[in-house]
Amino acid sequence: MSSLSLSLFSRLYLSIILVLAMTTGITFYLSQYWAEQDAENDFLRDSQISLSTIKQQAFFSKLSIQEYINQHQHIFHFDVYWLSENDTVCRQCQLLNQHPQYRLYQTDDGEFLVQFLMELDSGSLIIQDRNELAEDDEEASILPEPESDPEDWLPILVIFSSLVAMGLGLYYPIRQLQSRIKGLNQVQQQFGQGQLNIRADVNLPAPLNELAQHFNAMAQNIEQTVTENQIFAQAVPHELRTPLSRIQLAAGILASTKQTPENLALLNNIDTYIEDINDLIKQLLVLAKLNQSQDDPNNRIAASEHSESIELAHFINERIQALSKPEHVTVQCNIPANSWFSGEQSYLRLVIDNLISNAFRYCHQEVNISILQNEAHYQINIEDDGDGIKAQDFDKIFLPFSRLDKSRTKATGGLGLGLAIAQAASKRLQGKLEVEDSTLGGAKFSLCLDKT
DSSP: OOTTSOOHHHHHHHHHHHHHHHHHHHHHHHHHHHHHHHHHHHHHHHHHHHHHHHHHHHHHTTOOHHHHHHHOSEETTEEEEEEOTTSOSOSSEEEEEEOSSEEEEEETTSOEEEEEEETTTTEEEEEEEOSSOOTTOGGGGGSOOOSOOHHHHHHHHHHHHHHHHHHHHHHHHHHHHHHHHHHHHHHHHHHHTTOTTOOOOOOSOTTHHHHHHHHHHHHHHHHHHHHHHHHHHHHHHHHHHHHHHHHHHHHHHHHHSOOOHHHHHHHHHHHHHHHHHHHHHHHHHHHHHHTSOTTOTTOOSSTTOOEEEEEHHHHHHHHHHHTOOOTTOEEEEEOOTTOEEEEEHHHHHHHHHHHHHHHHHHOSSEEEEEEEEOSSEEEEEEEESSSOOOGGGTTGGGSTTOOOSTTSSGGGOOOSOHHHHHHHHHHHTTOEEEEEEOTTSSEEEEEEEEOO
């Protein structure tokens, strides 16, 4: 953004100043309005008291109201006079309020007058503010004081209106701040989920733009480091294959010559070691490709990979047969028919193969495979009756080359990459792989997959 643009906090401060100015103007307007309303109410109240007094005095004097008014031109601090039916109240007056018994007017001078309609007399009584009041007008003190005054509750009105106006004024910039922070948070979550090429929008007010810039710099460094590690992880196994092939060729040539039984046994061991290293290289390459960024076009295990519909019962039974179940192991399957999953078959094969092989390797006699489902998910459970895994090691077993207690070591076979590959492949399927204790006594691995 331009260097002249205001930061987010500067906008907040300006908004507060603007809100305070608006609050002052609104409060002034409302106070003026209610002051005028209060003056009208006070005048009407006092004039009604005066009318009641006039009626009482006229009654005791045995005079009509018109006769009494002709003798008394004012009462309290009001001017009073009689108005015939055909006379005009005033030529330049504004009608403020109309009632069946009276009409309230305001003159050009800002003074109030009220016209009381007399039902028994032909005419009306006019009561009007006096232009000048005598300081010693003792009659004015007879009128009772109003019960309340706007000045008593005006501070409360000012505080309330200030809070309302300030809240309304600050709502929009605070919502903007919340939205932009939420956007940064979403970018960080996507980055943490493996989208290493994602970047935050830097077109934000300060200091959020600085936060976005620092995040992008960090993300760039992490992506570069991961890319370099991936290149290294793929290059090293490829480079190892050439000397291993030469060693295997040399061992084969030596084995074809006359050798003692001891030397032949050693040469056979060399072949076995080379095959193990080749298997290790293959698994390292698979794991490296699975751990590549999901947006990398070179991250597929095979060019023929594509999403397809897979019938889970048939697929799992095929994998059990392909993995050559040991003779002493019994496999119990509880898989509902017509359980269809849409995904890449190669990823699912990597997960299922490694989990079933792991169960065959560590079980004593029994392996159970079951599928639970609801409207949205499948849960594939593979459990064995082996020695199990300690709870504190549940997270460690998914790390490459992790070695735990004696029950799960090199002596049982394997290269220590199977569960790491299964975990990486499950993420490619947008699934979740977890481990817990099995009711059979061993470990229970659960793969949760979305149906859609």
